[in-house]
């Protein structure tokens with residue numbers, strides 16, 4: 001097994017991503033997938049844009065309102081170790097959702113992740129501001145919409161060039177329970193889902209604590225979730241921000 005340091009160096013100065021198989025129990029992957037499909041089916045495409053109607057992508061959000069499974073998955077020990085090595089041990093959760101690519105879904109479009117798409121260039125590779133985790137909730141295959149990435153594109157530290165992406169992108173296939181961990185600057189996309197089954201990913205973005213979360217309601221969770229939240233979940237929800245700033249000030253002997 002690769003060390004956390006090797007993985008973070010791969011993300012920062014190497015390929016820009018790492019594929020980590022076998023990290024999630026297949027039963028958890030199944031249950032998370034079923035929950036996302038049920039939620040998105042109940043909502044239809046409501047809440048999604050017309051564009052999503054056209055490209056047949058759906059999103060399940062508010063996962064921390066959907067039971068303990070999602071509380072557990074967002075705190076996966078190995079992923080947290082990688083996220084903290086990259087973003088600091090006070091990093092927070094920026095967004096948490098499932099992407100459902102219904103049969104016939106097309107590419108979503110090559111992009112870098114938040115906050116980079118919301119910022120002016122030039123971008124800095126170090127320190128990384130965001131780690132994206134793409135969990136495969138069922139096998140990602142050649143034909144069902146697996147994620148495409150352009151290796152080493154984070155090193156360019158700029159917005160994607162679609163033509164170059166087309167030339168350089170590779171498809172990341174793998175078994176259910178595999179995690180892709182990637183620099184937020186890595187150029188990536190989805191591929192078309194040519195099968196008759198939905199392809200579901202669990203998407204987690206962990207960010208440097210000073211970056212405002214993409215999901216402005218990320219810290220709004222049901223009272224029972226708050227009551228049973230571990231210290232790690234409280235940190236992820238941004239509830240320990242004041243203490244983290246206090247530690248920063250102390251380190252710099254500012255008080």
Ligand SMILES: O=C(O)CCC(=O)C(=O)O
Pocket residue numbers: 099134145146147148188189190201203
């Ligand atoms: O689900 C995937 O394969 C990637 C989705 C993605 O990149 C996104 O939603 O930003």
